[in-house]
Amino acid sequence: MSEERSLNFIEEIIEEDIKNGLNGGRIHTRFPPEPNGYLHIGHAKAICLSFGLALKYNGQTNLRFDDTNPETEETEYVESIKEDVKWLGFEWQNELYASNYFDQLYEFAVTLIKKGLAYIDDGTPEEIAQQKGTPTEPGTLSPYRSRSADENLRLFSEMKEGKYKDGEKVLRAKIDMSSPNMHMRDPLMYRIRHAHHHRTGDKWCIYPMYDFAHGQSDSIEQITHSLCTLEFVSHRELYDWFIEQLEIFPSKQYEFARLNITYTVMSKRKLLQLVNEGFVNGWDDPRMSTLSGLRRRGFTAASIREFCDRIGVAKRENIIDVSLLEFCLREDLNKTAWRRMAVLDPIKLVITNYPDGQGEILHGENNPEAEGGEGIREIPFGKELWIEREDFMENPAKKYFRLGPGLMVRLKHAYIVKCEDFVKDEAGNITEVHCSYIPESKSGEDTSGIHVKGTIHWVNVEHAATAEVRLYDRLFRVEDPGNEERDFKEYINTESLQVIPSAYIEKDLATAELGRGYQFIRKGYFTLDKDSAAEKLVFNRTVTLKDTWAKEVKKG
């Protein structure tokens, strides 16, 4: 049975193209990042789309770095982008660079000059901007527009030879200064930049603009479906014009709406500000929407792929509820994360009728969601345990299923205990809870006949290890920080990071692996942070568990 799933508008186009035998049914996409920053989850949407389509239609996908601006691009970014795409789970057909085509692009420009479709302009940036007109007023012709092809050829060659300074001359396409599409008003094709390029070094001092590199690169690579975001819609006319005038392979561009997610920002510019102005600790800060940040936070590649699959692809502006991302995350982690116990805010529980100085080994499945539990771990038990402060209430609220005077709970994987007494310090804080345990209620061999509503987690005092635990919350207090009245940084949630210097954890968590998800039972999903050292473990909270009790409490 094939799963009936409706097609998005791009899949419809592709299936139509295949049906019509366009390009012999060949599908070739590309993902074209500019190596001037780190990838974020918005890029993940584009990656999943372009790579996913090729996978679905038996095609190929190129990874092509759009590196036409030597002043902002660096090899460091190339490396991080490759790592992120790989981590997401995709393999590119070819690793390519727009800069590979600089010679070809130069020849394309010469072709257009010879056809009388491009000219050298000596105007200043201000003059040229002036000539562009406005969206409602036509532009005016440049005084250099009527130069002969020979003169243009000579000047262009001299530009390439380095005879002119930065900004002294540009090459422009000769199209239509009164076009309603601003991009058709004699757009710039080449500018002079005496700058070192991360790939071509000092070979060039003229560099093509995006509009004269991107479509041509697609064409050179015989890309059939070139996908990009909506802001490039008005560039499409130019994209097609160059391809037509150059008489080269007709790649087609299609545009979709970029991803937005509530309570976060998604532009490189804004993310860069967060880093530079110290609101976060780097590009891979676990609160960032960068792929490196999400990865460090403990997100799985599978959950991000699933998310990108569920949000769909369309042309209308959208802002996805972050709860969908969290749903996809929990769905994946629930199936894969190993369960462990950890007490983040401890108080001591003393089992008064448990023999002094004795202990026993209990057992727990690593993963109850998996067949066979993925193995069993040993959990030491004893007379004194750490439990969560919030699991005891001196005056229990209604429907509170945990500990309080006279109340009984199950200790996970262990015994049922009954609260007999508690101890407070001078300040009135609970410091100890005294319980009696029911020996016949041991997990797996319970003959007590007692049923309790609540189960709480614990860690044995004698065997507990400690770890720093970093609890993350959303970085912004409002749904759409980029779209509020004031600057987006004014909406930062100042409590987005809470550090617990020393939580008690199960001892075997000392062998936790980077990149693995753990569920601290009843507390959430956590993962080891790269800041960890042998003597000091650090865990990041990836996401909490759904907490209907917290919701109940909030309702009052």
Add this chain to the structure above:
RNA sequence: UGCCCGAUAGUAUAAAGGUAGUACGACGGUUUUUGGUACCGUUUGUCUAGGUUCGAAUCCUGGUCGGGCAACCA
């Protein structure tokens, strides 16, 4: 004021002239040695005014609203 996109529950996304569906969320319930998971149920929608048609979310026209377009950025 010009051109180009777009408009379906709270948020996304389907329905290709013929029963407005799905997911997340919210709400309620069942199960549960995680107040998790799983399962069940409830809830809310076609921007607007006309037109074409036996029949319109879908086609046409006008309007409204939202977004984009005037970097030697991509």
